[in-house]
Amino acid sequence: MTFTVPRRPDRIVVMGVLNVTPDSFSDGGRYTDLDQALRHAREMWDEGADVIDVGGESTRPGAERVEAAEEARRVLPAIRHLAAEGQVVSVDTYRAAVAEQALAAGAAIVNDVSGGLGDPDMARVVAAAGCPWILMHWRGHSKDMNALARYGDVVADVRAELSRRVDAALAAGVSAERLVLDPGLGFAKNAAHNWALLARFEALTGLGLPVLVGASRKSFLGRLLAGPDGTPRAPDEREDATAALTLYSALHGAWGVRVHQVRPNVDAALVASAIGAAAGVPADPEAAASVASAGAGAGGGPR
Numbered sequence: 615m616t617f618t619v620p621r622r623p624d625r626i627v628v629m630g631v632l633n634v635t636p637d638s639f640s641d642g643g644r645y646t647d648l649d650q651a652l653r654h655a656r657e658m659w660d661e662g663a664d665v666i667d668v669g670g671e672s673t674r675p676g677a678e679r680v681e682a683a684e685e686a687r688r689v690l691p692a693i694r695h696l697a698a699e700g701q702v703v704s705v706d707t708y709r710a711a712v713a714e715q716a717l718a719a720g721a722a723i724v725n726d727v728s729g730g731l732g733d734p735d736m737a738r739v740v741a742a743a744g745c746p747w748i749l750m751h752w753r754g755h756s757k758d759m760n761a762l763a764r765y766g767d768v769v770a771d772v773r774a775e776l777s778r779r780v781d782a783a784l785a786a787g788v789s790a791e792r793l794v795l796d797p798g799l800g801f802a803k804n805a806a807h808n809w810a811l812l813a814r815f816e817a818l819t820g821l822g823l824p825v826l827v828g829a830s831r832k833s834f835l836g837r838l839l840a841g842p843d844g845t846p847r848a849p850d851e852r853e854d855a856t857a858a859l860t861l862y863s864a865l866h867g868a869w870g871v872r873v874h875q876v877r878p879n880v881d882a883a884l885v886a887s888a889i890g891a892a893a894g895v896p897a898d899p900e901a902a903a904s905v906a907s908a909g910a911g912a913g914g915g916p917r
């Protein structure tokens with residue numbers, strides 16, 4: 615089981631999304647059947663996903679919350695199967711009790727969209743497990759988040775708020791090497807906020823921790839690609855724009871991307887690495903350094 619932040623020397627990390635929810639915005643209802651969910655995860659793994667991110671509660675704006683027991687009931691069977699097959703699994707939850715059960719079932723990473731704010735017990739669970747903890751920028755639950763999208767300077771504010779979450783995690787005994795940051799595109803953010811965070815991405819990487827980008831199929835892309843009548847492009851048809859943002863993120867120092875369709879994003883990540891290599895910049899300087907010190911050649915992933 616991987617208990618360090620996964621890294622690979624040849625490209626940024628690609629997390630494949632497995633939402634076992636009836637109501638997620640782009641794939642809700644598709645993978646509530648366990649066999650279908652496992653099939654989809656295996657497909658993503660075979661296409662090169664480095665992590666499968668299993669989520670049991672939709673976080674789309676306005677979504678209803680589910681009880682912890684129901685969330686656990688949705689995610690645990692898939693986590694158990696995928697981890698047993700050797701896949702690296704993250705659990706997308708802000709609830710400590712769900713995270714604890716998911717870790718016991720074989721999850722290796724906690725992807726916490728609340729950055730530790732949603733459950734005061736999460737830091738304890740993560741510190742005890744010694745697992746990586748993705749801290750996403752968050753201001754409140756889905757039902758309230760559009761009203762919370764008010765900033766002075768969105769980039770400075772998100773950076774400062776993430777930095778406070780890092781301080782809280784460290785104070786709770788979580789090691790800095792276990793932390794990953796995420797700007798939380800679309801979470802208490804409108805399209806202009808999302809674009810600003812991408813445009814000034816170095817403000818986030820400047821915090822010195824790996825940064826994950828979750829832009830896949832989000833509504834700001836749907837609006838960008840709207841037809842002449844202003845109807846947003848459907849989620850399934852935002853893949854090319856998602857891959858474009860993967861290329862952009864990789865070229866701007868992201869650690870990884872969280873995506874629904876793996877192959878085009880692995881391809882985009884490899885394109886970025888090829889450009890980086892030609893410019894003398896390793897895809898992930900930390901992974902390259904650890905491969906060099908272990909005496910291994912370039913290429914190959916963490917698994």
Ligand code: PMM
Nearest residue numbers: 638639673725748750796798799828
């Ligand atoms: N977005 C969603 C869910 N989980 N986790 C992280 N770390 N970053 C994100 O941007 C993120 C997330 C919402 O998207 P979905 O409904 O497609 O899962």
